[in-house]
Amino acid sequence: MTTEIKADHVSLRLGNHNVLSDISFQLKGDKIYGLLGRNGAGKTSLLSLLASFREPTEGTIRINDEMPFENDRVMNQVNFVYAKDQSNETETVKGMLEFAERYRPNWNAEYALKLVKRFKLPLDQKVDALSKGKQSALDVVIGLASRTSVTIFDEAYLGMDAPARSVFYEELIKDYAEHPRCMILSTHLISEVASLIEEVMIIDCGKLLLHESVDTFMSHGLSVTGPAEKVDQLTSGLHLLKQQQLGRTKSVMIYGQLESGRRAEFESAGFELGPIGLQELFIYLTEHEGDEE
Amino acid sequence: MSGFMNHVTRKVAVDIFWRLSTWMAWCLPFYIGFFIIEHFVPQIQIDLNFFDGTIQSAKVYMLVVGIILALSVPGAYIRNGVTRKNMFNGVFIGMSCTVGVLSLVVQILYGLSLWIFGNEFGQSNGLSQIYHNQFLSLFLIFFLLCVIYFAIGWLIGLAFSRYGFLSGMFSIALSIVLVGLSEYFWNSYMKLPWRLDLLMSWLPDTQILFVTGFVGSAVILALLIALLHMMIRRMPIKP
Numbered sequence: 001m002t003t004e005i006k007a008d009h010v011s012l013r014l015g016n017h018n019v020l021s022d023i024s025f026q027l028k029g030d031k032i033y034g035l036l037g038r039n040g041a042g043k044t045s046l047l048s049l050l051a052s053f054r055e056p057t058e059g060t061i062r063i064n065d066e067m068p069f070e071n072d073r074v075m076n077q078v079n080f081v082y083a084k085d086q087s088n089e090t091e092t093v094k095g096m097l098e099f100a101e102r103y104r105p106n107w108n109a110e111y112a113l114k115l116v117k118r119f120k121l122p123l124d125q126k127v128d129a130l131s132k133g134k135q136s137a138l139d140v141v142i143g144l145a146s147r148t149s150v151t152i153f154d155e156a157y158l159g160m161d162a163p164a165r166s167v168f169y170e171e172l173i174k175d176y177a178e179h180p181r182c183m184i185l186s187t188h189l190i191s192e193v194a195s196l197i198e199e200v201m202i203i204d205c206g207k208l209l210l211h212e213s214v215d216t217f218m219s220h221g222l223s224v225t226g227p228a229e230k231v232d233q234l235t236s237g238l239h240l241l242k243q244q245q246l247g248r249t250k251s252v253m254i255y256g257q258l259e260s261g262r263r264a265e266f267e268s269a270g271f272e273l274g275p276i277g278l279q280e281l282f283i284y285l286t287e288h289e290g291d292e293e
Numbered sequence: 294m295s296g297f298m299n300h301v302t303r304k305v306a307v308d309i310f311w312r313l314s315t316w317m318a319w320c321l322p323f324y325i326g327f328f329i330i331e332h333f334v335p336q337i338q339i340d341l342n343f344f345d346g347t348i349q350s351a352k353v354y355m356l357v358v359g360i361i362l363a364l365s366v367p368g369a370y371i372r373n374g375v376t377r378k379n380m381f382n383g384v385f386i387g388m389s390c391t392v393g394v395l396s397l398v399v400q401i402l403y404g405l406s407l408w409i410f411g412n413e414f415g416q417s418n419g420l421s422q423i424y425h426n427q428f429l430s431l432f433l434i435f436f437l438l439c440v441i442y443f444a445i446g447w448l449i450g451l452a453f454s455r456y457g458f459l460s461g462m463f464s465i466a467l468s469i470v471l472v473g474l475s476e477y478f479w480n481s482y483m484k485l486p487w488r489l490d491l492l493m494s495w496l497p498d499t500q501i502l503f504v505t506g507f508v509g510s511a512v513i514l515a516l517l518i519a520l521l522h523m524m525i526r527r528m529p530i531k532p
Contacts, residue, residue, distance in 0.1 A: 044532050053371065054529035070526070072301060076374035082532050102304055103373040148374070154532070 002029045003064060003149045003182035005050065010059035012045055012206075019045045020206045022059070027199070030180040032172075034197035034214070036190060038286050042206040043186045044082065047152050050184075051080030063150060076105055078150040081143035083158035086135045089127040093138055096127060097145075104146040111175075112145035118167050132159030140168050144175050154186040165189075169196060190279040200278070204286045214278065221276030222258070225251040230269055241276075241284035253284060298382070301375055305383020306390065309366075313358065313391040321395075324350060325402065332410055343406040345419035347399050348435055352442045355392070359446015364454055371530050381525050385518070388443055389436075396435040400428050420479060430503055434479055437510040441475050444517040451524050475513055478506035 005027040012020040020042045027033055037043040049056050052069045061068060068074040091099070093116070101107045116123065119137035127135060136159050143151055153172075157165045173196055176183055185193050200217050202209040210217070221241075224231060228250035241253040253276055266273055324347065331337045341349065362384065370380040403421070424430040445468045452464030478501055501509075 048530070048532045052376075053532060055527060070376045070378060072299075072374075072376045072379060075371075075376055076301075078374060080372070080532070084532070099308075099369075100373055102308070103301070103370070103375055 001064070002180075004028050004062075005150065005182065006062045006065075007046075007049075008060045008062075010046075010049065010056045010061060012042075012049065012054075013057040014045075018206055020049075020056070020203075023203070023206075023208045024059075025201060025208060025211050027182060027184075030182050031198040032176060032183045032185065032196050034190075034193060034200045035184055035186040035203070036200060036282050037186075037203040041203045041286075043203060044154055046203065047080060047082075047154050047184065047186060050150065051075075051078050051152060053080065076103065077148045078152070079104070079143050079146045079148040080152045080154065081139045081156045082152075082154040083136060083139075083156065086127050086130075092124055092126055093121050093130070094123040096138060096142065097123075100142045100146060104148065106147035108145050108147055111147075112141055115141040115144060115171060118171065119164060133161055133164055136160050137164055137168075140171075144171060147175075147179055147181070150182045150184070152184045152186070155188065157187070157189065165192065169193070172196065190282055191277065194278040202282060202285060209285060217281065218275060218278065220255055220257060221281045222254045222263075223251065223274040223276050224254060224266055224271050225249065225274075226266075226269060226271035231271065234265060234269060234271075241281070253280070255281065255285070298386070299379065301379040302383045302386065305370060305375065305380055306387035309362075309384050309387025310390045313388060314394065316358070317391065317395055320354065321398070328406070341419065342403075342421055344399065344403040344421040344431060344435075347403070348420060348438065351395065351399070351435070351439050355439045355443040356446040359443040359448075360450040361446075363447040363450025367451075367525065367528060368530050377525050377528055381522065385444075389440055392436055392439040392443070395439070396432050399435060400432050403431075404428070423480060424503070433507065437507070437514065438475060438479065441471070441510060441514050441517065444514060444521060445471055447521055448517060448524075451521065451528075455524060455528055471513055471517065475510055477501070478509040478513075 005025075007023055007025050010020060010023045011018065023046065035043050035047065048054055049061055050063070050068065052071075052075050055069050063074050063078065066074050068078060089096075097109075097112050097116070101109060101112075119134070119141060121130075121134060121138055121141065127138065130138065136157060140153070140156050140160075143153060143156065157168060160168065169192065172183070185197060187193050194214070197214055199211065199213050201211045224235060226249070228245055228248050231250040231252055235252050235254060238254050238258075239256045241255050243253075244251045255276075263273070328343055328346065366384060367377065367380060370383075371377065375383075420431065420434055424434070449461065449464050449468055453461030480501060
């Protein structure tokens with residue numbers, strides 16, 4: 001059975017602060033989803049609702065048509081891996097794996113040990129004695145080897161060096177291909193995961209800005225470069241994310257569905273057209289007034 | 294998978310039982326060693342026999358263990374997909390089993406100490422004097438008081454971690470009252486700096502029947518469990 005997550009008008013209020021406001025979405029099918037948002041946008045709060053760490057103030061979340069909060073059928077199938085303070089964790093790496101194995105019904109011990117070797121984790125070492133990168137690697141091992149229907153990685157790579165992150169992405173995509181499940185990646189290293197994710201959700205200031213397939217999202221972005229006057233003339237009325245001018249040459253980034261024939265018009269005008277990267281699109285869409293100050 | 298004792302609850306209970314038993318197994322030899330040394334070194338003047346000394350230490354130990362576990366256990370289990378209800382039931386079943394075993398071990402050791410060192414009563418109002426040779430009564434009192442102290446530890450730990458400093462302080466005030474009442478039911482005052490015997494001096498100084506003490510302790514424990522259940526059933530975990 002493929003996984004389905006449905007959030008219906010979800011809001012979360014912590015004290016006097018509206019962390020999430022009226023968020024609705026549906027994640028249908030076993031895919032790798034990317035959850036993007038700036039610091040404090042509400043990503044971790046949203047993910048903590050999916051993992052039953054807390055309940056929404058308003059609205060409902062359903063996973064495979066069941067409410068997840070205090071539902072053991074759902075909770076043991078959701079694994080929320082995030083960067084946490086483990087400076088007081090005196091359990092050994094082996095102990096942590098054994099603990100996860102006891103409570104995760106789909107745990108694969110053989111795969112866990114394979115990952116332990118790949119990340120060069122010392123089984124008998126206490127977690128608090130590991131470096132931050134190794135602690136994150138251990139969390140990743142537990143997240144992947146749990147093989148839960150919903151696996152969430154929220155900045156799980158913190159402290160991991162580039163080779164370790166590369167192993168993480170490699171194992172993630174390989175394991176996903178062999179055991180498809182709903183994986184949600186929340187990250188600031190967008191360019192590193194851009195090729196992995198199939199659907200993207202962007203939240204900004206606690207609100208869902210967009211939720212689309214990566215291909216559709218990317219097709220909405222277009223970089224146009226040409227003579228300044230002509231570029232101004234042909235792009236007027238379009239949603240411009242960014243403009244840069246060097247001498248008489250102007251480059252603009254356009255966001256939105258272009259009317260039919262518009263692209264051909266650009267090409268016939270001799271403009272240089274190009275795609276906009278996921279990271280650039282994200283940056284410009286979540287840019288607020290005063291950010292440059 | 295629902296119900297009071299499903300397989301997840303059992304797993305949590307086994308985890309907690311082994312963890313607490315391991316800690317106990319470390320602590321108990323030190324206490325026994327201290328008791329033996331105390332017996333042979335006349336300069337050490339502690340007027341408690343083995344049972345009365347152990348129960349005082351065990352209560353403080355369970356209080357501290359309760360606080361420590363309340364701060365770490367909920368997050369560890371909920372992060373691994375265990376519901377709050379299963380975690381809570383498992384912790385209390387596991388802890389009760391550990392305390393049951395400890396209480397039994399203490400009775401056996403107390404019996405041995407009487408056989409080896411003779412019938413030494415220390416403290417005039419010690420439980421072992423009040424319930425002399427009533428091992429089942431002493432077993433139950435030891436069990437109930439330790440479980441109550443553990444629950445009080447959880448109350449303090451949860452109040453601080455979930456509701457913050459002021460609620461935590463309030464939970465300490467409430468705990469002092471509950472500790473005082475529990476001790477009063479068994480005429481066994483804690484020898485702690487705040488001197489609960491003075492604090493509870495407004496209560497009539499009468500010998501309380503075992504049944505009354507048992508029912509009173511059970512009511513306090515039921516109240517504590519109900520309060521803890523309310524605190525934990527919708528408890529948020531901070532990522």
